[in-house]
Amino acid sequence: MALLEVSNLTKIFGGVRAVQNVSFAVDAGIVYSVIGPNGAGKTTLFNLITGIYVPSEGQIRLDGRDIAGVAPHELARFGMARTFQNLQVCMNMTALENVMVGAHLRLDRNLFKGALRFPSIARRDAVLREEAAELMRLVGLEAFIDAHADAMPYGALKRLEIARALAAQPRVLFLDEPAAGLNPKETGEVDILVRKVADSGVTVVLVEHDMKMVMNISDQILVLDYGRKLAEGTAAEVRRNPDVIAAYLGTHQ
Amino acid sequence: MPRSRFTGLIIIAVVLAVLPFLLPNNFYLDLAIRMLINACIVLGLNLLIGFAGQISLGHAGFVGIGAYATAVLTTHYGWSPLAAMLAGALGAGVLAALVARPIFKLKGHYLAMATLGLGIIISIIVRNEAALTGGPDGMPVPALALFSFELSGEKQWYWVVSGILLLSLWASLNLINSPFGRALRALHGSEVASQVVGVDVAKYKLAIFVLSAVFASLMGSVTAHYVGFVTPNVADFFHSIELVTMVVIGGMASIYGSVIGAVLLTALPQALAGFEGWETVAFGAILMFCMIFMPKGLVPTLAAKFGRR
Numbered sequence: 001m002a003l004l005e006v007s008n009l010t011k012i013f014g015g016v017r018a019v020q021n022v023s024f025a026v027d028a029g030i031v032y033s034v035i036g037p038n039g040a041g042k043t044t045l046f047n048l049i050t051g052i053y054v055p056s057e058g059q060i061r062l063d064g065r066d067i068a069g070v071a072p073h074e075l076a077r078f079g080m081a082r083t084f085q086n087l088q089v090c091m092n093m094t095a096l097e098n099v100m101v102g103a104h105l106r107l108d109r110n111l112f113k114g115a116l117r118f119p120s121i122a123r124r125d126a127v128l129r130e131e132a133a134e135l136m137r138l139v140g141l142e143a144f145i146d147a148h149a150d151a152m153p154y155g156a157l158k159r160l161e162i163a164r165a166l167a168a169q170p171r172v173l174f175l176d177e178p179a180a181g182l183n184p185k186e187t188g189e190v191d192i193l194v195r196k197v198a199d200s201g202v203t204v205v206l207v208e209h210d211m212k213m214v215m216n217i218s219d220q221i222l223v224l225d226y227g228r229k230l231a232e233g234t235a236a237e238v239r240r241n242p243d244v245i246a247a248y249l250g251t252h253q
Numbered sequence: 254m255p256r257s258r259f260t261g262l263i264i265i266a267v268v269l270a271v272l273p274f275l276l277p278n279n280f281y282l283d284l285a286i287r288m289l290i291n292a293c294i295v296l297g298l299n300l301l302i303g304f305a306g307q308i309s310l311g312h313a314g315f316v317g318i319g320a321y322a323t324a325v326l327t328t329h330y331g332w333s334p335l336a337a338m339l340a341g342a343l344g345a346g347v348l349a350a351l352v353a354r355p356i357f358k359l360k361g362h363y364l365a366m367a368t369l370g371l372g373i374i375i376s377i378i379v380r381n382e383a384a385l386t387g388g389p390d391g392m393p394v395p396a397l398a399l400f401s402f403e404l405s406g407e408k409q410w411y412w413v414v415s416g417i418l419l420l421s422l423w424a425s426l427n428l429i430n431s432p433f434g435r436a437l438r439a440l441h442g443s444e445v446a447s448q449v450v451g452v453d454v455a456k457y458k459l460a461i462f463v464l465s466a467v468f469a470s471l472m473g474s475v476t477a478h479y480v481g482f483v484t485p486n487v488a489d490f491f492h493s494i495e496l497v498t499m500v501v502i503g504g505m506a507s508i509y510g511s512v513i514g515a516v517l518l519t520a521l522p523q524a525l526a527g528f529e530g531w532e533t534v535a536f537g538a539i540l541m542f543c544m545i546f547m548p549k550g551l552v553p554t555l556a557a558k559f560g561r562r
Contacts, residue, residue: 050449076451090442092506093435101439105451107432111460114431115424121431149442161446168450 001064003028003172003203004049009058009068011044011227018044020227021058026172026205026220031198033206033214035238036224037247042207043085045224046176049205050082051075062172076105079171083161083178085207091150095141095160098149099132100125102167135163138196140189155186162193172203179210191217215239223247258430261509262422269415273408282407284523289414290476292515293421295499296508297468302497303505304429305461306441307357308365311372312496315466317379317488318345319473324394324483325385334397338474345470346463353459369490376488391484394477410479417475418512421468425508437461438506502543504550513551 002025011019019041026032034042047053049060051072060068062078081102090098107128113121133145139159144152152160158178165173175194179187191213198204198217208214214221215235223230223238225247231238238244269289276282298312322341326332332340356367379386386392397404404410428434439447440454448454477483486492495518503514521539525532547554 052445052449072445072448073451073453076449080449082449084446088443088446090439090446092442093438097435097438101435101447101452102450104432104436104439104447109432109436111428111433111464114433115428117427117431125431164446164450 002026003063004205005059005061005064006049007059007061009045009048009060010056011041011048011053012056018227019048019224022224022227022229023058024222024229024232026203028171028203029198029201030219031194031204031206031217033208033218033221034224035208035211035214035221036230039226040224041227042224043176044227046082046174046205046207050080050174076168079169080174081165081168081170081172082174083158083165083176085176085180087154087157087161089149089157089160089164093149095136095144095147095149095152096129096132098160099135099163099167100128102164103128103131103169105168132163132167135166136160138166139163139193155182158182159190159193162190162197166197166202170202172205173197175204175206175208177207177209179208179213187213258426259423262419262426265422265509265512266419269419273411279407282411284520286407286410286414286479288516288519289411289418290472290479291496291499291519292512293414293418294469294472295496295503295515296418296421296425296511297465297472298496299500299503299505299507299511300425300428300437301461301465302500303507303510304434304441305437305458307458307462308361308368308497309372309462309465310365310369310490310493310497311375312368312465312469313488313490313492314372314375315345315349315469316473316476316492316496317375317485318348319470319475320394320477320483320487321379321386321473322470323474323477324392327395328392329385334395334474334478335399338471341474342467342470346467349463349466350459353462354455357455357458357462369493372488372493373490376485376490379488380485386483386485389485391482393482394480396481397475397478404478414475414479417472422508422512429508433457433460441506498540500550502540502550504552504554507550507552507556510550510552517551 004026007023009019009022022045034045036042048055051070054069059066067075107124108121136142136145139162141156141159141163144156162178179190182190187210194204195217218235221235221238222232223244230247231241231244272285273282294316298309301307301309319341322344323334323337326337326340327334352371356364359367380389404413436447436452437457440452440457444454473487499514499518500511502518504510521536522532525535528535
């Protein structure tokens with residue numbers, strides 16, 4: 001059975017059908033990419049699956065459990081994590097603290113134990129600090145371990161979001177344009193990072209504009225156009241699909 | 254590194270220990286006590302406004318609940334001060350919890366308006382229930398007696414209030430660096446990001462609102478006992494504004510800023526007394542000056558200047 005199953009998903013904003021009747025399935029352990037021209041509904045699709053929006057119609061199943069319309073903080077319990085296309089880093093915290101927040105559900109969040117600094121809380125926090133630093137090294141941010149988030153450049157913040165998502169130890173990770181705004185060298189690094197994450201057993205669902213990256217690392221690709229599913233398949237299949245060529249790469253070819 | 258977090262706390266403890274021996278008379282000791290009480294309330298409010306990013310323009314309402322619970326229950330019903338204080342805190346907490354869900358669906362200006370309304374309602378009730386509260390004239394409050402020990406004189410009060418402030422500072426410093434506190438700051442930084450890592454945002458907003466309301470109420474009870482008299486001004490809109498101003502001037506999301514803000518704004522009207530009728534103008538001018546040149550508040554601005562965060 002697929003880890004994530006989306007069937008007939010539709011989202012209507014006023015008169016606009018941002019996502020229409022989209023169905024697909026993601027097997028555990030793969031890199032699954034969603035591509036499409038601007039405004040194709042990729043981010044809306046992400047927001048529907050991760051609970052930010054409530055679907056107008058359709059089902060979303062994670063491990064067979066219907067999760068359509070479930071609040072984001074509940075979804076985190078089911079092993080779902082994500083990053084954002086427009087950065088959502090907490091600028092009022094340090095880089096390390098941002099990553100530590102990712103581990104929220106794995107910690108004792110009791111207010112009184114925290115205020116009285118119970119030894120158990122202090123010990124767990126010390127360990128977490130190490131874990132978070134390790135994650136920052138993994139995503140290539142060792143230079144920023146002691147930095148405040150608002151002192152970090154854009155490319156580093158994008159990777160900080162990945163580190164935060166990984167701190168939740170998710171089973172499925174949604175990356176919304178992790179390479180957007182990065183230079184080719186940084187894109188290459190994110191490319192390797194995504195592969196590394198997938199190889200560690202985390203299912204990755206990716207929205208990305210960088211075609212080289214998508215074609216390189218994806219096991220399966222879903223192509224959206226005007227909110228509809230245009231094609232689905234491996235990189236080679238999608239590249240040959242005439243509809244995709246027409247809609248996405250341009251009709252000149 | 255975690256040690257340095259408490260450096261400020263140690264400095265404040267030393268200052269508090271030495272201060273009474275340097276003050277020439279009880280007038281200054283009284284001023285110091287009022288500063289410390291304000292610092293406690295402002296600290297609780299800063300957790301809500303500065304750290305969690307949720308404004309409350311009605312916080313004096315909760316101070317009022319504590320002050321009047323103490324006054325009314327001890328005077329009219331013969332409750333022990335401790336029981337009255339806890340009843341007030343419970344009342345403030347329950348009220349905060351009841352209004353939190355609907356109120357925190359709002360953001361920004363709308364949240365400000367809603368909390369403003371809440372504070373005004375409380376202050377109107379206090380003013381109008383004259384049979385119980387003495388109305389605009391206020392009412393006397395008996396001394397704070399715990400079991401057989403009765404707290405009296407500025408010296409005793411000073412030590413007690415100092416102890417409360419130091420404990421609160423310590424607990425606040427712990428809290429903001431605990432998993433709970435990080436979740437709170439994260440929902441301020443990015444609500445959606447905190448949600449997707451599992452933070453139940455509504456629950457956290459409720460918890461910190463209740464905590465800061467309960468704390469305000471407790472300090473309201475303490476104030477009532479210390480002053481020995483309560484008037485509706487304690488629950489007033491202007492008092493709410495004064496508390497928020499202390500948070501902002503001292504520094505949002507700054508534990509020590511809360512103390513500095515409370516100390517400065519409690520002292521300022523006294524210091525400006527020589528301006529003979531122009532003190533309000535001078536007061537306003539100083540606030541404007543602070544906001545223009547130090548929009549982040551005193552402590553964060555100075556900390557940034559001297560290279561520490």
